[in-house]
Amino acid sequence: MKYLENGRFRDQSLMRLTLGGALVFLLGLWVSAFGVYFSRLTLSPSSVVSYYRGSEETFQPARTFGSMVEVTHGHMAMMALVLLLLTHLAIFVPAPRRLKAIGIAGTFAAAFVNEASGWLVRFVHPGFAPLKPVAFLVSQAFQLALLAVLAVYLFRRAEERDEKAAPQGAPARPAPIQRSAGLAEPDETAGESEAESAAESAA
Secondary structure (H helix, E strand, O other), rough: OOOHHHHHHHHHHHOOOHHHHHHHHHHHHHHHHHHHHHOOOOOOHHHHHHHHHHHHHHHHOOOHHHHHHHHHHHHHHHHHHHHHHHHHOOOOOOOOHHHHHHHHHHHHHHHHHHHHHHHHHHHHHHHOHHHHHHHHHHHHHHHHHHHHHHHHHHOOOOOOOOOOOOOOOOOOOOOHHHHHOOOOOOOHHHHHHHHHHHHHHHH
16 A cells, blocks of 8 residues: 555556556456447447347347346446456546546446446336446446556656755764764864874973
């Protein structure tokens, strides 16, 4: 958590490798979602109604309660983990808090409506059919935006931190301490005065 909060995880090559690999798999999941959707539906509300409520013209049966529960059960678990990972990492991106809140809330809301729209079409009213393609596209757009922002943030060169600069106006060390630490030049004048004092006392 410490490395995520201050962005120092970008300085760790293994953390960049781990998170970068995860983003690659999430991008593959994002692309395959289009294949799953368009293999069954189109952007037309009529295709949504036919898929969920059946069609006499194409002899397509309506979706059963059991089949929909099975699909929804798997989707809920998968999307919870995927969106948790994406939105959790997005929290640490240097962006306005309001913008991040909108992105996180919009991502979860669009994904939820995408799942719920099928149930509404099948068991409530076919008039909810336009919700399915709209929610699907909006959900995909939010997820792609998060993936892009995280990829840029992850691989962007970390800003250099000037940790070696000494504070301005700091008091100088006393000469004895500096000499004992090897930080100051020996005082030749002081050495000469000590030698003269010793000669006078011997005389």
